[in-house]
Amino acid sequence: MLMGDYSFLNLFGLLIQSVFIENFLLANFLGMCTYLACSNKLKTANGLGVAVVLVLTISGILNWCVFKFVTGAGALSWLSFFGIDAANINLNFLQFLLFISIIAGFTQMLEIIIEKFSPALYSSLGLYLPLIAVNCAILGACLFAVTRNYPFFPNLIYVFASGLGWWLAIALVAAIREKLAVSDVVPGLRGMGITFIVSGLMAMAFQGFTGIKLATPTTSALVTANQALELQTAPEPSQANF
Amino acid sequence: MSHPLPNRGPSNAKVITFIVILSFICALILSTLASALAKPKEIAQEIDRSKQMMIAAKILSHEGYFLIQDKDGKYGPAKVENGKLVPGNVNDIPSNEQVLEIYKKRLKAFLVDDKGKIFSFKEAGINEEEYVAQNKKNGYYKLPYRLLYEILPNETDEKNAKPIGYVIPVNGYGLWDAIYGYIAIEPNTNTVIGISWYDQKETPGLGANIAEASWQNLFPGKHIFQASPNGKTDFKTSGLGILVVKGKVSEVLGDIPKAKSAVDGMAGATLTGNGVTDAYREVLSAYRPFFISLNAENKSDNQKES
Amino acid sequence: MAQKNPPALSYLTDQLWNSNQILVAVLGICSALGVTNRLSVAVTMGLSVSFVTAFSSLLVSALRKITPDSVRMITQLAIISVFVTIIDQFLQAYFYSLSKVLSVFVGLIITNCVVMGRTEGMAKNVTPLPAFMDGLGAGLGYMLVICIVGAIRELFGFGQLFNYQVVPLSWYASPENPNGYENFALMVSPPAAFFIIGGMIWLFNLINKK
Numbered sequence: 001m002l003m004g005d006y007s008f009l010n011l012f013g014l015l016i017q018s019v020f021i022e023n024f025l026l027a028n029f030l031g032m033c034t035y036l037a038c039s040n041k042l043k044t045a046n047g048l049g050v051a052v053v054l055v056l057t058i059s060g061i062l063n064w065c066v067f068k069f070v071t072g073a074g075a076l077s078w079l080s081f082f083g084i085d086a087a088n089i090n091l092n093f094l095q096f097l098l099f100i101s102i103i104a105g106f107t108q109m110l111e112i113i114i115e116k117f118s119p120a121l122y123s124s125l126g127l128y129l130p131l132i133a134v135n136c137a138i139l140g141a142c143l144f145a146v147t148r149n150y151p152f153f154p155n156l157i158y159v160f161a162s163g164l165g166w167w168l169a170i171a172l173v174a175a176i177r178e179k180l181a182v183s184d185v186v187p188g189l190r191g192m193g194i195t196f197i198v199s200g201l202m203a204m205a206f207q208g209f210t211g212i213k214l215a216t217p218t219t220s221a222l223v224t225a226n227q228a229l230e231l232q233t234a235p236e237p238s239q240a241n242f
Numbered sequence: 243m244s245h246p247l248p249n250r251g252p253s254n255a256k257v258i259t260f261i262v263i264l265s266f267i268c269a270l271i272l273s274t275l276a277s278a279l280a281k282p283k284e285i286a287q288e289i290d291r292s293k294q295m296m297i298a299a300k301i302l303s304h305e306g307y308f309l310i311q312d313k314d315g316k317y318g319p320a321k322v323e324n325g326k327l328v329p330g331n332v333n334d335i336p337s338n339e340q341v342l343e344i345y346k347k348r349l350k351a352f353l354v355d356d357k358g359k360i361f362s363f364k365e366a367g368i369n370e371e372e373y374v375a376q377n378k379k380n381g382y383y384k385l386p387y388r389l390l391y392e393i394l395p396n397e398t399d400e401k402n403a404k405p406i407g408y409v410i411p412v413n414g415y416g417l418w419d420a421i422y423g424y425i426a427i428e429p430n431t432n433t434v435i436g437i438s439w440y441d442q443k444e445t446p447g448l449g450a451n452i453a454e455a456s457w458q459n460l461f462p463g464k465h466i467f468q469a470s471p472n473g474k475t476d477f478k479t480s481g482l483g484i485l486v487v488k489g490k491v492s493e494v495l496g497d498i499p500k501a502k503s504a505v506d507g508m509a510g511a512t513l514t515g516n517g518v519t520d521a522y523r524e525v526l527s528a529y530r531p532f533f534i535s536l537n538a539e540n541k542s543d544n545q546k547e548s
Numbered sequence: 549m550a551q552k553n554p555p556a557l558s559y560l561t562d563q564l565w566n567s568n569q570i571l572v573a574v575l576g577i578c579s580a581l582g583v584t585n586r587l588s589v590a591v592t593m594g595l596s597v598s599f600v601t602a603f604s605s606l607l608v609s610a611l612r613k614i615t616p617d618s619v620r621m622i623t624q625l626a627i628i629s630v631f632v633t634i635i636d637q638f639l640q641a642y643f644y645s646l647s648k649v650l651s652v653f654v655g656l657i658i659t660n661c662v663v664m665g666r667t668e669g670m671a672k673n674v675t676p677l678p679a680f681m682d683g684l685g686a687g688l689g690y691m692l693v694i695c696i697v698g699a700i701r702e703l704f705g706f707g708q709l710f711n712y713q714v715v716p717l718s719w720y721a722s723p724e725n726p727n728g729y730e731n732f733a734l735m736v737s738p739p740a741a742f743f744i745i746g747g748m749i750w751l752f753n754l755i756n757k758k
């Protein structure tokens with residue numbers, strides 16, 4: 001449950017995969033709204049990125065716990081501790097409600113805590129927190145993580161790295177937009193139009209990363225690919241005799 | 243308006259009460275809905291898997307109508323009559339009940355062990371529903387008792403009719419996520435009847451083409467045992483699996499006997515193709531003892547008849 | 549001065565074009581990119597969003613007088629997630645193959661800015677009927693845009709519309725006809741959606757300039 005079949009190399013691979021290959025913003029297109037609204041300046045983008053990493057990591061962990069112990073299939077079996085046989089109850093329909101409540105609740109709590117403990121941090125970061133609660137990327141990362149049924153540590157790495165990837169993407173585009181603001185763009189495309197086209201180009205660039213598979217906890221992809229090649233060219237490999 | 247009172251907002255107690263009542267009502271609505279829709283959801287999933295298995299076994303076409311083989315072995319549209327399939331036309335799209343009816347009649351689940359012996363679920367002492375549900379995600383081929391389906395013939399109602407084929411659940415890893423499908427093979431355990439992929443999250447338009455009829459139609463007639471260059475196949479030692487080549491089989495392998503175990507790849511989806519190749523190789527290897535023992539049986543049957 | 553309240557229908561028509569959620573307010577982009585490579589998927593998504601937006605706005609507006617201000621956002625989120633769960637369960641029960649394609653994107657309607665934008669921006673300030681019309685219009689305007697994007701992508705990326713082959717198979721390149729038509733593979737990948745929406749915003753701005 002904690003590590004499953006994943007080795008440390010797989011965790012590292014998962015990190016790389018979530019930041020570059022399956023970048024939440026540029027490959028899965030989640031978290032666009034806030035990104036489009038707030039990416040004019042690099043400073044705002046950075047503030048937003050940090051906030052997203054923080055919220056995503058912690059909500060990711062909390063939601064994993066909800067999935068494992070409340071809404072997943074057979075999740076309520078821990079109630080047998082108290083003598084209640086609940087292994088067959090399926091609370092899957094409460095998943096959306098619980099996930100979004102946790103995200104919104106956590107964001108609200110974080111805002112209050114930051115306001116109390118660090119007014120300086122609050123003035124730079126606090127404004128984004130309500131926006132982040134409804135950021136598709138947060139809910140999306142939590143939902144993706146549960147459909148893939150990661151054990152605890154891979155889930156942690158996955159949500160943390162997804163946040164990092166999102167931050168990377170928004171920082172990159174903010175930098176480009178700052179430049180675009182002083183460039184000579186066709187009037188009809190100024191503002192949103194050119195942002196979309198630039199994002200499309202960046203998405204194409206990130207597509208170049210597809211195919212690098214470091215994260216699956218099964219036999220190495222390299223070994224099996226080689227075997228496939230062997231089938232094609234060499235004399236037939238001898239299978240074990242029965 | 244009279245003089246405005248300082249607005250302190252509702253008290254904390256009121257807020258909490260509001261939230262509690264709201265949550266309660268939401269949960270109530272959702273649980274009622276979930277229990278009302280639980281049966282239709284189950285049926286929808288069952289029908290989807292049944293359809294995909296029948297598509298692999300060439301009992302159902304990709305377009306939705308049943309298939310029946312004429313005496314030359316060609317497939318034509320069919321419809322349901324008295325619980326059996328009779329020739330029909332392409333507009334005879336069956337209802338969900340008919341799909342399930344034919345599925346229950348023509349496909350029976352069994353288990354094989356690693357020695358190739360076949361068991362019914364009762365003989366092995368395993369609960370079929372639990373077994374299927376528990377192992378759906380990771381596949382069945384690594385278990386001590388592996389899942390297999392016998393395809394029963396259309397014409398007969400006999401309890402112990404000889405199967406006209408077998409369906410094996412296949413699973414593996416594509417580019418993005420796990421892939422799940424079926425492969426149906428003839429009783430000679432070598433020729434493919436058909437395949438299907440019922441769960442994949444590959445790139446739409448590229449890897450996701452494994453779910454398209456056009457690509458799946460490349461498989462019927464292929465051999466799962468790879469013939470050696472002199473054309474001979476030894477069930478004990480020949481390579482097992484279907485190879486998805488990069489490009490066209492005619493260009494990459496030409497005319498050699500092994501080409502009968504290869505299919506054209508999909509442009510831009512080499513990695514998904516590799517995943518498919520790996521899946522077939524890994525899964526089918528687990529059933530090799532079964533193929534060997536079945537062929538030994540077939541040979542002795544033929545000798546008895548001659 | 550007492551102003552006559554605009555007729556309820558105008559809320560709907562305003563949202564369809566003039567204040568179109570995607571082209572003008574630039575909201576609801578996330579799902580617009582992920583679900584538009586086939587027209588059937590885009591239509592399903594559009595209808596789901598319309599349903600959720602319309603009824604969430606209705607309910608939020610109906611409850612606006614008794615919702616405490618401090619829990620306003622959470623209430624809206626809760627109401628929206630209830631309707632999204634309804635749609636999700638319904639799709640799984642009766643349109644199973646479509647629900648497999650849409651998978652997580654149905655859940656993401658909760659965070660779809662179109663829905664939140666309408667409940668926060670309009671529904672809590674107006675009476676239920678205009679709120680419903682506004683929500684419905686926003687959803688339909690969204691559906692209009694993603695269907696256009698979906699149609700373009702499916703037509704040029706697959707040569708099909710609604711899985712029905714529109715580009716004749718005889719036009720395609722083959723060994724005998726190596727210079728024949730090939731599907732525009734870029735259309736199938738997500739960046740194409742970016743380009744198409746960028747183009748649509750450009751067109752929209754051009755049309756509205758007049």
